[in-house]
Amino acid sequence: MATAGITRTPRTVTDAGLLRLALKADAIASGANGVLYVAAAAVFGEMFGLPAAFLYPAGAFLVAFAAVLFLIASRPAVSRVAVGVAMAVNVAWVAASVESLIAGWFPLTGLGTALVIAQAVAVAGLTALQFAGLRKAS
Structure with a gap:
């Protein structure tokens, strides 16, 4: 819809199959990691x-x-x-992951370094999938 030469994009999307899938996959991965972090913090601390x-x-x-x-x-x-x-939260997570590796925020083990890299790559991938789903739903 156009008003005075300005094109507006709808604030919501209803045909968002890929977007919903990407959001739910992110939710499952985030929730599973969160539960593991809380439940096994001491073990993960030593391991990673x-x-x-x-x-x-x-x-x-x-x-x-x-x-x-x-x-x-x-x-x-x-x-x-x-x-x-x-998506902005995900981008911040990826940036903080990279910064933590560069700055050496934590005394990561080799496995910990691999975990931080793998999570950053996974989060970046889920964010890209969300972006693709958002564009497709446009």
């Missing part, structure tokens, strides 16, 4: 070189983030703004 004091709040955040992603994906019309915020 990540302090439990970091894993508990990170895990709680991921569980909450997963719940929000499921909510966004389950709405009859998916909010573009909400998807944009979710």
Whole structure:
């Protein structure tokens, strides 16, 4: 719809199969990681070189983030703004992962370094899938 020469994009999308799939996949991965971080913080701390004091709040955040992603994906019309915020959170996660490796924030083991890299790649992939789903739904 155009108003005074300005084209507006709808704030929601209703035909969003790929987008919903990407959001739900992100929710499942985030929620599973979050539960593991909280439940096994001490074990993961030793295995990966990540302090439990970091894993508990990170895990709680991921569980909450997963719940929000499921909510966004389950709405009859998916909010573009909400998807944009979710994608921004994912981009921030990837950036923080890279920065943690470069700056040496944690005394990561080899397995911990592999975990941080794998998660950053997975999150970037899910974000790209969300972006593709958003574009396809346009």
